[in-house]
Amino acid sequence: MIVLFSDFGVADPYVGQVKARLSVEAPGQLMVDLLHQTPDFNAHAGAHLLAALAAGFPPGSVFLAVVDPGVGTERHGAVVTAGGHWYVGPDNGLLSVVAGRDTQARIWKIEWQPELLSSTFHGRDLFAVIAAEIARGAFPEHKLSQAEKLQVEFDIGDLERVIYIDHYGNAFTGIRATAISPLSRVSVRGMELAHGETFGRLARGQGFWFSNSAGLLELAVNRGSAAADFGLQVRRCSRRVKARLNNQNGAIIIHIGTCWAGHQQIVQGLEAGIAIVISQ
Amino acid sequence: MIVLFSDFGVADPYVGQVKARLSVEAPGQLMVDLLHQTPDFNAHAGAHLLAALAAGFPPGSVFLAVVDPGVGTERHGAVVTAGGHWYVGPDNGLLSVVAGRDTQARIWKIEWQPELLSSTFHGRDLFAVIAAEIARGAFPEHKLSQAEKLQVEFDIGDLERVIYIDHYGNAFTGIRATAISPLSRVSVRGMELAHGETFGRLARGQGFWFSNSAGLLELAVNRGSAAADFGLQVRRCSRRVKARLNNQNGAIIIHIGTCWAGHQQIVQGLEAGIAIVISQ
């Protein structure tokens, strides 16, 4: 099974072009679209989404994972095997969370370049070919070189941000629910949310938080939109944000306005009630 | 053939997660996405859409139908066979129109629960498994119990509402076109629409009504949007609305503002010209 994960969008021709290439290189392989609306250009959110979503896929699945704003520049391509899965994509951090969370992970750099390589579409011209070869059991060792580690590595801990908002308006955070007690208190913009098991147990329009089907802490509103009600959106931050504040009694704080610049801003955000705060 | 019908959205990861499960449980089965933008949470509109759209599918097709705002609560899961098709989904009315329109329909309650069951994603963890077993010819009798009827049943007659708006802005009603004479007069917000066979026979920008390719009465504007021009939207109403008024000469009236509270409001709506009126 080849699993497609990208920010190519569901409406554009890019996914179809990739599938045509995959089907030529690995005839008969099942191709499953997992997500093509990973937040645009956001390899960081993508890395955490990929790690959470991939867990439910069968062993041996080959993930073609492309969120690649640096396509055509010096960034490398990589192959990773981790958690019983294969991953092929750009070495820009996107594969680093799945790789970093498995101590047995193995990593290769892609050395090969096809004769015809669009400078803007390595997903089709390069990564799809490698993924197809792995999927059909012809591991392309001669096109790869083993590597100690990826060039770009994100922190493999939880990501204290909103990393995805679905079409209902439910907001995924990058915080694994196993890290949070059901007794934790979660508040958004100063308003405390109930903990719920599922939507139908809450009143219509009531906000709540829960452990979602991908194992992440999610904020939702029954029959409504958490994103709209609480003004949530996925943000890109140019550098790793230190959101865990020790002087806040160990609370996890997710700022939902601009990206945090530091401790002072967090405290201000907290006082202004413009953050998600999780007190364990 | 497994046919997917849901409100999971086309942009989110849910469909891919379901397909991965289906492909593990029923390898090699064709999976066809029929509709993933059934109006959110709206099992009533969904039930009528499903009944209209399913008619065109080959005998033996297995529909995995999930519009399930009550997931994880006490609502049951059901299997239905009707009209030569199989249906698997929540027992919240979604399957009740296809079931009710076939006097030979058979119904089962799903008794089984998988070991790992997300409280918010039975589509993946429970219904997909049952649908896959049926599709590969291994009817899971031991996971089911026969039932006389579904727990939630909607009226199997026509639904006098706008039940779907496509991306062009064409509006499907829940009224089967066979029930309407081409000589009927249809007006929206007091404006009478032409009856048309097809788009290209009308002037650009002209509104018309026709019997659509799913057998439903549809309102459209040639090269334009009926939804935008007439202010149409799909509404959820918390209870069955009695829209057929005998004292209006047998006209069918579809209110398009708020949900009807009763006769008085319908008459007011009619006077205000904010309804769709169909005079036979």
Place this chain on the structure above:
Amino acid sequence: MIVLFSDFGVADPYVGQVKARLSVEAPGQLMVDLLHQTPDFNAHAGAHLLAALAAGFPPGSVFLAVVDPGVGTERHGAVVTAGGHWYVGPDNGLLSVVAGRDTQARIWKIEWQPELLSSTFHGRDLFAVIAAEIARGAFPEHKLSQAEKLQVEFDIGDLERVIYIDHYGNAFTGIRATAISPLSRVSVRGMELAHGETFGRLARGQGFWFSNSAGLLELAVNRGSAAADFGLQVRRCSRRVKARLNNQNGAIIIHIGTCWAGHQQIVQGLEAGIAIVISQ
């Protein structure tokens, strides 16, 4: 491989209905969705998109291409073989660019009509059946008649317009990049754009033009939206626009406001800086 190309939208049930029909008529054939958001009703933009995108597909691919605002009227259906591919769809110009660019192209008119033919959905009821027969190697000669040429033919040269805008906001023009030197100067609304090889080589927010992965001249903004920044949209023009002005030193001018009515308007648009101008 059957490749689907349409303006059916990705959210609506139409694509699933077509696939169900295809899978009945040509069991086991791979179906690839190339594009379902061709600009609505716009066979002209669609014809140029199809020609550019089809080039990357394997020989023998069968394209089911449906952008068909005239469905159910007197327009014919056509089968074309050109460039090693098959095409099935309405004879409204959509297939005329691929046909016209291959001097060896062969053309058939579809004479057959199925017993059950919706007047608004020939994509499902007629074109899908023909495409399936071709894909499974049963060329339906008895349903066709050979034709010298298509009824509707667009100019097979470049189309000096924005023909597609993707979800990032990148704008495809109908100008083949092979026709343009990298030294050409491209300006939009009076602002000159850099030429770039790929996104990551430009500063964030910087606009540039490049030869895209489908071989077309594309306007983009690194990590931003060219459509939003420059006010670009795909327009339909009711007649062939003469956009190449000899007295502008051979520059290619793409108007991005209303459709051109003639020379005078082009000059005014140019003076007002509301056009894309390409000086070779």
